[in-house]
Amino acid sequence: MEPSGLRTPCSLLALVLLSALVLTPTLAIEVYTDREVYGTAGSRVTLSCSFWSSEWISDDISVTWHYQPDHSREMYSIVHFAKGLSSIDAGIFKDRIEWVGSPKWKDASIVVHNLELTDNGTFTCDVKNPPDVVGKSSYVHLQVQEKGPARAGLILGIIIAVALALVIVVTILILLIRYCWLRRKARVQRELSALERGKLHKAKDSSKRSSRQTPILYAMLDQTRGKSSEKKAKGGIGDSRKDRK
Template identity: 75%
Template sequence: MESLTSSRTPCCLLGLVVLSALTFSPTLAIEVYTDREVHGTVGSKVHLSCTFWSSEWISDDISVTWHYQPDNSRNTYSIFHYSKGQAHIDDTGIFKERIEWVGYPRSKDGSIIVHNLDFSDNGTFTCDVKNPPDVVGKSSYVHLLVYDKGPVRAGMVLGIIIGAALGLVILVAILAYLIRYCWLRRQIRVQRELSALERGKLHKLSKSLKSGRQAPLLSMLDQTRSFKSSDKKKGSGDSRRK
């Protein structure tokens, strides 16, 4: 009896381990991802991205469904459905002929584009993906806000401020360079004028010195000439007396 009990114990323990593993093992679920909020302007288009991850291979039975709930309303509308490789777009609702299927389930993409936006399109869009047998998971939603003009975001404002500051710094640097350039040119011109004046003064001084040296010589020549002429006069008078 003891041997039978001891032999059954390992089998019972193994069964408990397997049962506990099956009971507590986590169930893999499909995961869907979208943006939390997107913006658009009246008359433009917006890309509603929807990607997913599945633990199973992408099957031919995969389906993608988009729902829409307007702001200030509890009603939800099915606006798009993809299954069996075919896209089925709502041709009677508020998005008639305005939805474009751009997804590719093989690449785990179920995105759509909404064209010709209007203020009435403000609301929540929900993307739901099923990939049998992986059908357990939560849908993902994105909120659309339509503006008359594009909203000014904080990042855009910061970029504008930084750009303006850089432009101001560059402008100040250019002005400083121009001022310094003009000052240097003025200094060079002044130096040239001063050097020209100095050269003119030196030239005048040299001329005056030369003229000062020539004046005594001329006076001496005049004296010698007058002395010679007086001698000649005396000689001629003496000869006449004899």
């Protein structure tokens, strides 16, 4: 038999290891979805769901989608994925739901086709990846609208775009007209200034010519005056001689 003193430490060590394994905290799986998704009646919409797990993606991973209509407390299971296969529950969304997720890529999304106004409600995505099974589900609210508002919004957007385009075109035309007017005005001013400079130049030339011709005219006048005075003097001498005779 072993001494009781050796048996006690071994028992304590086993108890510590067992408690460590049992009490080791596990990380909770986290699921993410949009909070609100809008769709149009008759179209389709994708309800995205992704997740994060601290464990490797196992073959036992499972995904479940639930649906709760607005103004109702009842919840319906609509999609279930397990063991690599997806199953669509017949009911409200019969032949209108498609599984498009890929758990290996941490994607658990679905597509709802041919939306109806009665599809408004809350969709819940729940993912389990054993042994990581602790975590909260994530929900997304679907709001289906009629086609009328969408078309009205499209028409309004087109009208606004056309109005903005017209404003831009008119602004460009105004700027071009103003540019051409300013350019023409500058050209006219240059021509007028050139004409004024030409007139001033001609006036200066004429003044110079007149200043040059003035002494010549005075000299010619002096010569004519001298000649006339000489003629008068000669005429006076001739008259005096005649008187003497």
